[in-house]
Each structure stands twice: as C-alpha cells, then as structure tokens.
Amino acid sequence: MKRLLVSVLFVAALAAGAMSPGAAGAEPENSIDLGIGGGLQLMPHCKGGVLIAEYEHMLGPKLAFLGRGSGVHYKFDDGTYVENGRPKGIDVGVRYYLSGGMKGFYFGGALGYWVNDWTFTDNQGQPSETQGKAENKSVRADLDFGVRIPVGSSSVSILPSVHVGKYFASSTCEYTAPASLAGTSCSQDSEVNFYGFLALTVGVAF
Numbered sequence: 001m002k003r004l005l006v007s008v009l010f011v012a013a014l015a016a017g018a019m020s021p022g023a024a025g026a027e028p029e030n031s032i033d034l035g036i037g038g039g040l041q042l043m044p045h046c047k048g049g050v051l052i053a054e055y056e057h058m059l060g061p062k063l064a065f066l067g068r069g070s071g072v073h074y075k076f077d078d079g080t081y082v083e084n085g086r087p088k089g090i091d092v093g094v095r096y097y098l099s100g101g102m103k104g105f106y107f108g109g110a111l112g113y114w115v116n117d118w119t120f121t122d123n124q125g126q127p128s129e130t131q132g133k134a135e136n137k138s139v140r141a142d143l144d145f146g147v148r149i150p151v152g153s154s155s156v157s158i159l160p161s162v163h164v165g166k167y168f169a170s171s172t173c174e175y176t177a178p179a180s181l182a183g184t185s186c187s188q189d190s191e192v193n194f195y196g197f198l199a200l201t202v203g204v205a206f
Contacts, residue, residue, distance in 0.1 A: 028205030035201025042196030048074030089114030134173035
C-alpha cells in the first residue's frame with residue numbers, strides 16, 4: 001500500500017508541476033526538505049521504504065549544496081534467501097536547477113557514509129538452513145532528478161523525484177543459528193547493493 005501511495009503521489013505531483021506556472025517573488029537561498037521514498041525497486045525480490053531529511057543552500061544562480069540524512073528499511077526475499085536491514089546514513093552533494101533559483105526541474109549527485117545492521121536466513125526451510133547477523137559500512141553514491149513545484153505563492157514546495165544509486169560496502173558477519181555455528185564468523189555479503197526508488201518530499205524555503 002505504501003509503495004502504491006508513493007507512486008500515485010509522485011505521478012500526480014509531477015503532472016501538477018508540468019501544468020503549474022512558477023511562483024514569483026524573491027529567490028530563497030535555503031530549504032529544509034522532509035519526505036518519504038518507495039514505489040520503484042530496481043533490485044529484484046526487494047522492497048522497502050525510505051525516510052528523508054534534506055538541507056539545501058544555493059551556491060550560485062543554478063547550483064545548490066545538498067546535505068541529506070536518510071533511514072531505510074528493506075526486505076530481500078527470493079524464496080531461499082531472506083535478508084532484513086535498516087541502513088542509515090548521511091550524504092553530501094549538489095543539485096543543479098535547470099531554470100535557475102530553487103525551482104523547476106533539477107538533477108543532483110551525492111556521496112555518503114552509511115551503516116547497515118542486517119540479519120539473514122539462507123536455505124530457508126531446508127535442513128541446511130543457517131541464520132546470521134551482519135554489519136555493513138558503506139560509501140554510497142546517489143543520483144537524483146526531479147522537480148520543485150511551488151504551492152501557490154508560499155515558501156512551501158512539493159518535490160517528486162527519482163533516486164538511483166549503489167552501496168560500496170565492507171561487511172562483518174557471524175552465524176546465530178544453528179547452535180553448532182552460533183558465534184562463528186561467516187562470509188555472507190548483503191544482496192542489497194544497488195537501488196532505485198521514487199521519493200516525495202515537502203520543502204520549506206527561506
């Protein structure tokens with residue numbers, strides 16, 4: 001249901017942006033953006049959601065600095081291998097507004113540091129089933145593009161966007177089951193290392 005809601009809101013907001021004229025007034029230099037992500041999942045067998053908090057500061061007529069904190073929850077399940085994780089991290093980067101100012105269509109890129117605590121079950125339901133827990137420390141590369149749609153003449157905007165990216169991770173892992181392996185190290189790597197999703201944020205410029 002959450003994935004469907006994000007997808008519907010994304011399409012509706014994008015359509016509204018294509019039909020709505022830009023708001024007039026002084027150009028803001030900063031914005032706080034809060035939102036959610038989900039909907040599109042580029043990785044097979046994986047679903048999840050994202051919470052997003054961003055700060056933007058204009059560096060020039062079209063270029064903005066971007067700082068972002070995010071938290072993700074996901075589940076990967078291909079019927080044999082199941083993985084549950086809650087990555088969280090901070091990204092820094094830039095956004096480029098094609099029309100100038102903090103409005104209209106944009107694209108951006110960011111790099112971040114992420115930590116993911118996750119659990120896994122391998123060979124699920126079979127006599128050889130194993131379970132474990134792990135931690136990833138990652139550098140994340142994220143690309144996003146979208147549109148900032150003003151709400152009337154207010155300082156509030158709606159930002160539907162698309163994100164794609166990849167985690168470059170190193171992992172530590174240990175088994176938790178069966179009892180004969182509990183506490184011993186394992187070599188299981190996370191199956192979730194790239195992603196794509198729709199996001200819908202609300203920005204307040206100042």
